[in-house]
Amino acid sequence: MSLDTEIVALIEQGENDQIEFKSTARWNLRENKQDKAMEHEIVKTVAAFLNTNGGNLFIGIDDDGKPLGLDNDYQTLKKKNNDGFMLFLNNDLLLRDIGQEFGTHFRITFHQVSGIDVCRVAVQPSPNPVWVKMKDKNGKEEEIFYIRSNNSSVKLSPKKAAEYINMKK
Numbered sequence: 001m002s003l004d005t006e007i008v009a010l011i012e013q014g015e016n017d018q019i020e021f022k023s024t025a026r027w028n029l030r031e032n033k034q035d036k037a038m039e040h041e042i043v044k045t046v047a048a049f050l051n052t053n054g055g056n057l058f059i060g061i062d063d064d065g066k067p068l069g070l071d072n073d074y075q076t077l078k079k080k081n082n083d084g085f086m087l088f089l090n091n092d093l094l095l096r097d098i099g100q101e102f103g104t105h106f107r108i109t110f111h112q113v114s115g116i117d118v119c120r121v122a123v124q125p126s127p128n129p130v131w132v133k134m135k136d137k138n139g140k141e142e143e144i145f146y147i148r149s150n151n152s153s154v155k156l157s158p159k160k161a162a163e164y165i166n167m168k169k
Helices: 003-013 036-051 082-098 100-105 158-168
Strands: 019-022 055-059 106-113 116-123 131-135 141-149 152-156
Touching: 003 019, 003 055, 003 106, 019 036, 036 055, 036 082, 036 106, 036 116, 036 131, 036 141, 036 152, 082 100, 082 106, 082 116, 082 131, 100 106, 141 158, 152 158
Parallel strands: 019 055
Antiparallel strands: 055 116, 106 116, 131 141, 141 152
């Protein structure tokens, strides 16, 4: 089975505990503009996969498994292609918000699905807990712990996160 055939087979499974689809990484399709909230959805999903059993995040695929491509995201970058997208995704988003030490636990690749560029982030489970750094509404930095539960990424309270981490040991 070729790699692109494998990608299509994964997408055809639909979203589940180890597969997540995101239409874009930075472009809000409803409001037709760049949106930081979209970026956080990517980080949250990768962190949840790292903290649970790993998985595959597909960017450029809508919730129904239909390929949308990466053109909306490309237009927001200095380098408007998959190389620019990879640099943004890896350096400016995931390593910044999750931590450089976890960079070896995910791999970013690009594939053609129905003639359209899509991005796959293949995530291995991390042996160490992954906390996402983000600023709250007041600009104060906080750390959030996410896990994967069925087909969604769930935020745990600090108490529940500690219980989960102890349970996994």
